[in-house]
Every structure is written in structure tokens, then in C-alpha cells.
Amino acid sequence: MSSKITNVALAGHENEELLTEIAQATGVLGSAILNGLLEANFTVTVIARKGGQTFPSGVSVEVVDTNSVSAIAEALRGQDAIVDATSGPDPTLQGRIIEAAVSAGVYRIVMGEFSVDPEDPVARSPLIHHGKNQAFKQIKQLAAEGKITWTTISNGAFLDWNLRTGFINIDIRSKKARYMNDGTNPLPWTMLSSISTAVANVLKKAEHTENRSFYISNVIKSQKQMVGLAKEALGSDGWDESNQDMDSKLKGATEAMMAGKVDLEVIGDMIRWSAGTVPAPRWEQLDDNALLGVERMNDDEVRELIRDIASEGKSSPESMLANK
Incomplete structure (x- = not known):
């Protein structure tokens, strides 16, 4: 070959x-x-x-x-x-x-x-x-x-897609965050x-x-760090913040899938548990970024992205996940 x-x-x-x-x-x-x-x-x-x-x-x-x-x-x-x-x-x-x-x-x-x-x-x-x-x-x-x-x-996580849809439980347009456990686990975006x-x-x-x-990643930040940048970009007033027990969410999703239910909420809870609660040390291998042409984003660039996406209009239907 x-x-x-x-x-x-x-x-x-x-x-x-x-x-x-x-x-x-x-x-x-x-x-x-x-x-x-x-x-x-x-x-x-x-x-x-x-x-x-x-x-x-x-x-x-x-x-x-x-x-x-x-x-x-x-x-x-x-x-x-x-x-x-x-x-x-x-x-x-x-x-x-x-x-x-x-x-x-x-x-x-x-x-x-x-x-x-x-x-x-x-x-x-x-x-x-x-x-x-x-x-x-x-x-x-x-x-x-x-x-x-x-x-x-x-x-x-897909950084721009997630900010648009709220799939990782951060809805920047509605200023709503549902933290996975305490929201402090760093994850790649x-x-x-x-x-x-x-x-x-x-x-x-x-x-x-x-x-x-x-x-690869442009950013490695926890949900709380990402919300902190969103507050700096959009204002700190009016945010609705709460926590979710992700082991409980995974248990419920597993039971639902075993019973034959396969939908966005079930699949999403499993993906969020994997992405948001399990440490991801291999993403610190920044040599992979360099080899594949991926550049890091600084906080100013992330704040600008948040402002741009927030100004696009109303959230898409997928952002309803951030309300669960």
C-alpha cells in the first residue's frame, strides 16, 4: 500500500x-x-x-x-x-x-x-x-x-458548535449553565x-x-472557566447556574438505553459524562497540535467568539439540553 x-x-x-x-x-x-x-x-x-x-x-x-x-x-x-x-x-x-x-x-x-x-x-x-x-x-x-x-x-467538545447549541450545558444566549458535578473538571474544546x-x-x-x-484542542477549560469568560464577554448579571450529579445522569441514561430508548437526551448524557467528568491528560500533548496545524486560542479570542455567537440570534433546538 x-x-x-x-x-x-x-x-x-x-x-x-x-x-x-x-x-x-x-x-x-x-x-x-x-x-x-x-x-x-x-x-x-x-x-x-x-x-x-x-x-x-x-x-x-x-x-x-x-x-x-x-x-x-x-x-x-x-x-x-x-x-x-x-x-x-x-x-x-x-x-x-x-x-x-x-x-x-x-x-x-x-x-x-x-x-x-x-x-x-x-x-x-x-x-x-x-x-x-x-x-x-x-x-x-x-x-x-x-x-x-x-x-x-x-x-x-466542538467549541463553536457547543457554544451555539448548549450541548455541554452552557447556553450563552439564555445565560444558563448546568454544571456537570461542580463544573471544575478541565476539558478540551x-x-x-x-x-x-x-x-x-x-x-x-x-x-x-x-x-x-x-x-488536539484550541482551549482546555472547565465549564466554570468557560462560563467565567462568557460573563466577562456578555455581562455577569442574570445567570442561572445549577449543578447536576453526572453519575446519576449516566445511570438514568444507561437504564433508558437498555430499555430501548435512544434519543438526544440519553446519548447526550452519556457523552457529557465521558467528556465532562473523566480527566483528559493526553490533551496536554501539545506536540500533536503542532504537527497537525492546530493553534491555541487565548482568552480574548474565546471571549470574542462568545460575543459573536451570542449575537447570531436565538438558540437552536439542541440548546434545550442546557435547560435539563
Whole structure:
């Protein structure tokens, strides 16, 4: 397999049919990654579940039955790499993408790990991560056999998306914060544009990024620190602040999922428990930032981002999570 990557397939674009509301986050990410790949002059093919979608000039589209490994493999013929930015309730999808990529002779897969640390068994213990855990084990075994190479890019919370939606329980427009436990656990936050830059650099620097997990962030701050910046940017009056017992939230979400309930609140509580309560020391590896072209943001830049997002208009429906 050649380490030079030119042709890149992308699964998980914004216009793709959403299986759950939570997929909106990775849909937005897929759109950002597409722009980053095009700016880096890769030849891009989008793997879509339905036709009739609009893409930038020069982007090829393959409409694929993602329930079929052979159909995915056929769409991946001639691709040097695939970036998996999919999400949804099907825990077996990532495994099918891996199997298809191996069948098609794809050299590199950038795994759909744009969140918590895949190497941390505690952060990855909630049920929502079990499908990804199996896929991560699968790709490591296949790489050890020389059948494919992989990279993961973990970025913690999507900084701009979370400020817009309140998913990490900070609603800057309503001035409402629901702290995860005491809200003091530092967590990484990364702009969507920085993630897209990192993905492009992983593929451009293929020999240096082979079979490795990377940890990137623009900011490492706790919820309380982020709210402190929001108060400085928007004013300290009128904030509604409270605390949540995240172990209790995880317990309730686990019971709900085992009973067959899979919705935004259930999935969100599991993701927030992983991101907001488990220490994330690997994000201090700032050499990963440097290699992948991700820059740190200072407090002034974060305050400016908060002011810009707060002025955009009313919160989107996802920000209702901040009210729970």
C-alpha cells in the first residue's frame, strides 16, 4: 500500500440523512472536513446514503447502501483514504466501513473518534461508546496484520458548535449553565475549522500519522472557566447556574438505553459524562497540535467568539439540553 494520499472518501457529510438528532453534530463536522480536504487539494468523494444533495464543484458523490459491506467497498475502490465522520444509533456501521475499506485496498482510515479519548477505558465505558470500542479493537488488529493503517483525532467538545447549541450545558444566549458535578473538571474544546485542518494534515503527513491516536484542542477549560469568560464577554448579571450529579445522569441514561430508548437526551448524557467528568491528560500533548496545524486560542479570542455567537440570534433546538 502506498503512503501517498490523493483520493479521499468522506462519510458523514452534513446533507446526509440524519439517523438521530445527535448526528447533527457530526454532520456539521463532516461539512467542515469536506471544506478542509478541498482546500488541501485532495480529490474527494462523498459517501452518501441518499441522492439529490448539493456539493461543491469537483466533489464526486457515491450513493451507497451503508448496510452492505460490498456496496461500501465498491464505492471505495481507488480511494487512498476514508474519513469516517458518521454518527447514529447503529453501533455496527463503523465496523462495516472498516471491513469495506480493507476489502477495497484503502491505505488509511481516519476513524470516527472526534470526541472522547478512545484509549481511555473509563471515558469509553458508557454504552454509547461500545460500538466504537469494538471498531477500535478491530482496526488495531487489522493494522497489526498489515491490511490497513489508521489514525484517530480526538478533539473533546466542538467549541463553536457547543457554544451555539448548549450541548455541554452552557447556553450563552439564555445565560444558563448546568454544571456537570461542580463544573471544575478541565476539558478540551476545539473549533470545527481546527478539526478539519487536523484531518487534512493527517492525510498530508501520512507516514508521520500512521497507526496513532492524536489529541488536539484550541482551549482546555472547565465549564466554570468557560462560563467565567462568557460573563466577562456578555455581562455577569442574570445567570442561572445549577449543578447536576453526572453519575446519576449516566445511570438514568444507561437504564433508558437498555430499555430501548435512544434519543438526544440519553446519548447526550452519556457523552457529557465521558467528556465532562473523566480527566483528559493526553490533551496536554501539545506536540500533536503542532504537527497537525492546530493553534491555541487565548482568552480574548474565546471571549470574542462568545460575543459573536451570542449575537447570531436565538438558540437552536439542541440548546434545550442546557435547560435539563
